[in-house]
Amino acid sequence: MxxxxxxxxxxxxxxxxxxxxxxxxxxxxxxxEAILGxxxxxxxxxxxxxxxxxxxxAHTRYLTWLGNILQxxxxxxxxxxxxxxxxxxxxxxxxxxxxxxxxCIAVPLAVILGILAAxxxxxxxDRSVNIVTLSSISTPEFFxxxxxxxxxSVKAGWLPSLSNVRVDTTFAEHLEKTxxxxxxxxxxxxxxxxxxxxxxxxxxxxxxxxxxxxxxxxKRFRVIIHHALPNAWAPIVNVIVLNLAxxxxxxxxxxxxxxxPGLGQYLVDAVQRRDMPVVQACCLIFAATYVLLNLIAxxxxxxxxxxxxxxx
Amino acid sequence: xxxxxxxxxxxxxxxxSRAYQLLTEAPLSAKFGIIVIAxxxxxxxxxxxxxxxxxxxxxxxKFQPWDDQFFLGTDHLGRDxxxxxxxxxxxxxxxxxxxxxxxFVLGGVLGILAAxxxxxxDQLLSRIVDVFMAIPALIFAMLLLSIFxxxxxxxxxxxxxxxxxxxxxxxxxxxxxxxxxxxxEAARVRGEKLPWIIVQEIxxxxxxxxxxxxxxxxCFVFLTISALSFLGLGIQPxxxxxxxxxxxxxxxxxxxxxxxxxxxxxxALLTVAVNFVIDWFLHKTSGLKDEH
Numbered sequence: 001m002x003x004x005x006x007x008x009x010x011x012x013x014x015x016x017x018x019x020x021x022x023x024x025x026x027x028x029x030x031x032x033e034a035i036l037g038x039x040x041x042x043x044x045x046x047x048x049x050x051x052x053x054x055x056x057x058a059h060t061r062y063l064t065w066l067g068n069i070l071q072x073x074x075x076x077x078x079x080x081x082x083x084x085x086x087x088x089x090x091x092x093x094x095x096x097x098x099x100x101x102x103x104c105i106a107v108p109l110a111v112i113l114g115i116l117a118a119x120x121x122x123x124x125x126d127r128s129v130n131i132v133t134l135s136s137i138s139t140p141e142f143f144x145x146x147x148x149x150x151x152x153s154v155k156a157g158w159l160p161s162l163s164n165v166r167v168d169t170t171f172a173e174h175l176e177k178t179x180x181x182x183x184x185x186x187x188x189x190x191x192x193x194x195x196x197x198x199x200x201x202x203x204x205x206x207x208x209x210x211x212x213x214x215x216x217x218x219k220r221f222r223v224i225i226h227h228a229l230p231n232a233w234a235p236i237v238n239v240i241v242l243n244l245a246x247x248x249x250x251x252x253x254x255x256x257x258x259x260x261p262g263l264g265q266y267l268v269d270a271v272q273r274r275d276m277p278v279v280q281a282c283c284l285i286f287a288a289t290y291v292l293l294n295l296i297a298x299x300x301x302x303x304x305x306x307x308x309x310x311x312x
Numbered sequence: 313x314x315x316x317x318x319x320x321x322x323x324x325x326x327x328x329s330r331a332y333q334l335l336t337e338a339p340l341s342a343k344f345g346i347i348v349i350a351x352x353x354x355x356x357x358x359x360x361x362x363x364x365x366x367x368x369x370x371x372x373x374k375f376q377p378w379d380d381q382f383f384l385g386t387d388h389l390g391r392d393x394x395x396x397x398x399x400x401x402x403x404x405x406x407x408x409x410x411x412x413x414x415x416f417v418l419g420g421v422l423g424i425l426a427a428x429x430x431x432x433x434d435q436l437l438s439r440i441v442d443v444f445m446a447i448p449a450l451i452f453a454m455l456l457l458s459i460f461x462x463x464x465x466x467x468x469x470x471x472x473x474x475x476x477x478x479x480x481x482x483x484x485x486x487x488x489x490x491x492x493x494x495x496x497e498a499a500r501v502r503g504e505k506l507p508w509i510i511v512q513e514i515x516x517x518x519x520x521x522x523x524x525x526x527x528x529x530x531c532f533v534f535l536t537i538s539a540l541s542f543l544g545l546g547i548q549p550x551x552x553x554x555x556x557x558x559x560x561x562x563x564x565x566x567x568x569x570x571x572x573x574x575x576x577x578x579x580a581l582l583t584v585a586v587n588f589v590i591d592w593f594l595h596k597t598s599g600l601k602d603e604h
Contacts, residue, residue: 138583143576
């Protein structure tokens with residue numbers, strides 16, 4: 001079961017590299033023409049093609065491309081002719097920094113609020129949480145981002161409205177500048193985690209052993225924390241990891257709003273300029289992270305559930 | 313003959329009164345949702361009559377503040393914001409709706425087909441969909457848009473193909489439950505053709521879950537297209553569109569101006585309204601109660 005799931009994940013990753021590579025090689029024209037632009041003559045194009053290895057058959061190019069990526073070499077940007085690696089490292093670090101920061105705030109908050117909603121089910125608190133989460137799930141990220149930006153940074157002036165971090169920014173400064181984007185990500189990702197935490201707990205509360213615990217006179221708080229929660233961890237952990245995957249994607253819009261130099265901004269710029277090597281690199285990283293986090297979620301839920309670990 | 317028409321009229325009147333009764337019994341959130349959706353539909357249909365100016369008409373200076381002439385001010389080119397928002401209802405919602413319908417036709421047909429035919433067709437389609445769904449929709453859309461170029465036709469086709477994979481899953485799953493029923497077997501045995509079985513036997517039985525799914529998918533498509541437009545990769549100027557309007561007027565926010573929030577709020581309000589209605593619809597059709 002476990003091995004099967006891991007193999008399936010690796011197979012998916014392989015299929016994704018194929019899609020990304022084949023999609024780009026379907027393009028009319030190639031990198032050689034794009035680099036030379038107006039100055040292209042048939043001879044120079046042919047020469048550059050040979051130099052870039054574009055005259056080789058598709059499967060050879062795919063294997064070379066994949067091999068290079070596995071060694072951490074993403075190729076050269078068409079836009080400015082620089083190595084993608086030079087930029088990619090800091091960009092990736094910035095994005096992971098932001099996503100991790102948001103996760104540190106969102107995960108504990110969502111779990112606690114979700115437990116409270118299950119604890120006071122059908123109360124006023126629970127109903128208002130339900131409406132607020134339903135609304136925030138269906139709200140575009142940039143709406144939340146601009147509202148917070150207006151309130152926190154323009155009106156109150158507490159935090160900077162731009163997250164322009166550089167290489168020499170200190171850790172504390174980095175934290176301060178990414179607090180606002182991290183809060184936005186928290187707000188948009190928390191709702192789902194909270195709803196799932198609540199649903200997982202309520203699902204368990206209908207079990208006979210919970211009724212037994214209630215009937216023998218235990219306090220409601222104790223029933224939930226000691227009897228229901230241990231069994232609910234598996235689905236909750238699953239939801240948390242899935243939401244981290246969502247964070248990695250949701251980060252794109254937020255980065256653009258706050259002009260944060262992360263991977264998402266890099267991807268958006270590259271798509272606009274149709275800088276295909278950069279698009280390939282960024283899409284691959286985003287998609288691979290997403291697949292890996294999904295894989296981890298499934299592996300964790302198999303590991304925490306003995307019934308799945310030892311199938312009959 | 314007359315009798316039949318009289319019968320029909322009383323039947324439709326009966327339906328109307330039942331629908332009316334259903335609406336009055338709806339919870340407050342669902343009523344709110346229905347009213348909001350009705351207003352959006354009205355504005356989208358009658359945009360040229362509702363809007364004070366033409367869609368891309370330049371009527372004033374850049375970024376004029378809110379006043380009597382320009383109710384919500386003007387944008388970065390001097391076009392009236394209110395007019396752009398009214399036309400946005402037609403363009404943004406229309407494009408999202410068209411995309412969802414295309415996705416439903418594609419995903420629905422393939423999903424039902426996979427369930428009915430089974431075997432290698434089902435295996436092949438399901439594995440392809442698995443791989444497509446492993447890539448996040450926004451990233452996949454960006455990859456495809458950079459390959460095929462950003463245009464409205466490309467946007468609609470790309471988004472409907474991506475979304476069709478999600479609908480395929482649902483359509484396949486719900487029709488799987490129907491395909492094993494005896495009446496399908498009976499239809500097969502008496503020699504009905506595949507299209508007849510799909511239209512007459514399967515579709516009526518999976519329409520309720522698919523209808524709810526349509527609302528959810530519409531919200532998802534609408535939000536994704538808006539996000540793409542906001543990033544400058546979706547609906548392109550000069551077409552009035554809410555996502556790109558937010559981006560174009562975003563600088564105003566640092567001057568304590570609410571203008572960029574209005575198109576964003578228009579997006580949020582519609583999705584919230586649709587979600588409220590679906591919530592109620594699901595509650596009604598599933599017969600589930602949250603009291604246990």
